Amino acid sequence: MTTPPSAAYEGVPPTIEPLEVPIGERGLWRRMPKKVWVGVGIVATYVLVALLAPVIAPYDPLMIDPANSLASPSADHLLGTDQLGRDIFSRLLYAARVDLPIGFLGAFLPAIAGTILGALAGFYGRWVDTVIMRTADVVQAFPAYILVIVLVFALGQGARSIIIAFTVLAWVVYARIIRGEVLRVRDLDYVHAARVAGLRNLRILRVHVFPNVISQTIVYLPSDIVFATLALASFSFLGLGIPPPTAEWGAMIADGQPFITTNWWFATVPGLAIVGLGLGLSLIAEGFEEALRG
């Protein structure tokens, strides 16, 4: 009969592996690539501008001066004036106070709602999953922009309606991503181990599942802020966003559009402001992804 080589185990001391010296965990922040910091710098500048707009801006963004409309850039008006004679530079700065909060809230609220709903759906399954994910299907079956337009009409124009509309719409993406992640993590051995240890469902979800799926939300969030800001600009451009005379980048682009051949900077500069913010946020998103993958 065979003699399996179990004799090979005899006499081996229980410890022969090299035992590592104390380990300092490098925090997640320390592992972030440089591009994240560039992105954070750009976004921080925007936030600073928004906060300090009343201090930096040379004019009241709503002050009309019909005698001096459509002026070219000069020492008095750095970026000229619009068709009503309002200072474009001041309006550009003040618009950050509108676009940033809506962009951030319009991305954070759906991210939070979608992450929680997706985690519940994936973790509990059964009817919880059915109710949440079928609702998601219904939302997704509508053309996105039409849904926002309908909601804005129903709730009345303004920042609040736009944020609500974004939340109703965008949570679906997070719910789907997180649900998939939870389905994967739920069957890993460390979750089984937590169950064998007699931990309660809610604790397992909170301590052993949630922290290991949340990175997907974090990676997706910055690009969603870009999306929310762009969408806000698009709606304002179409006249569905923030009602005039409030300064808002999308509305400014719409205002400047008829004058693109003569006063090209009028529509271009708010466009560049959006691009710059998008760039900063994209750098953060990309860097996050690299750091979390590594």
Place this chain on the structure above:
Amino acid sequence: MSDFLEIKDVTVTFKVGSTIAARLKGDPPPILTAVDGISFEADRGESIGIVGESGCGKSTLAKAITGLVPVASGSIHLDGVDLAGKRDRATMRRIQMVFQDPSSSLNPSLTVEKMLSELLRVHEIVPREKIPDRCAELLELVELPPSLLTALPRRLSGGQRQRIGIARALALEPEVLIADEAVAALDVSVQAPVLNLLNSLRENLGLTLMFISHDLAVVRYVSDRVVVMYLGRAVEDRPTAELFDNPRHPYTKALMAAAPKFGVKKKPGESALKGEPPSALDLPSGCRFRPRCPLAAEICEQTEPDLTGPSEIERAACHFAWDEAPA
């Protein structure tokens, strides 16, 4: 025999996804029997090995004993207490498990200390202020330096992770420890120390060890008794030395012949076992090993052999197992 852990006729079934057509016709979903009426007992401090091919139900059996999957029929008693139905936290604590894959068995976002202290806190095993000390003790128990307490799992080697997995199980001071392929994913050089650790823990803490593996050499090394499983059933259940010296069931013989040996070259195509095990959804009549068995006879087609033998601790499920006198 005190029958500390008593597994009696345990059956675990899963509903298998059926086709839409079958569901429309109202056919009941097909049922897969992963564990099919297994019985065995273990004394306190005994070490039982469970061997079998992949898919034979050994991991499902482990999950049924820990309470991770429900038992369809049969019973599990621990020290006289019936573990049927939903188990409370204190009962769960008595049976702990070490998992197979060291890369997925530790929560990647918790440091070793956080992971261990959560268990100690929830189960109130030591007073709160003693928790850090207890964590260090647990690492000492699995022969790791306390400096690893602050480490995240991805900084640990496979062997270290497996030891942390053992420490996590031991944190709850269980009476039964189930090791499901606990060294299969480790390098051979790391297997030996982990096995020796399990052995010494069993001796020092009086643990009942259930060691599940496909590796005969490993099972032989750590077990007092071995249960050989085939397609959800126990085909042989005997003391380790006797089983390895003189296997009774043709399946056990084939498994041993299939194990690689030093210095013996196998010719290509020369395999002890013919073919794949049949599907658990479509079992052959009579003995389930019949289609692959070199001894298959008419009786094997008609009656499924019982797990019997000359004594309670010497049993095999083959019509011909005890034809010759036991050696």
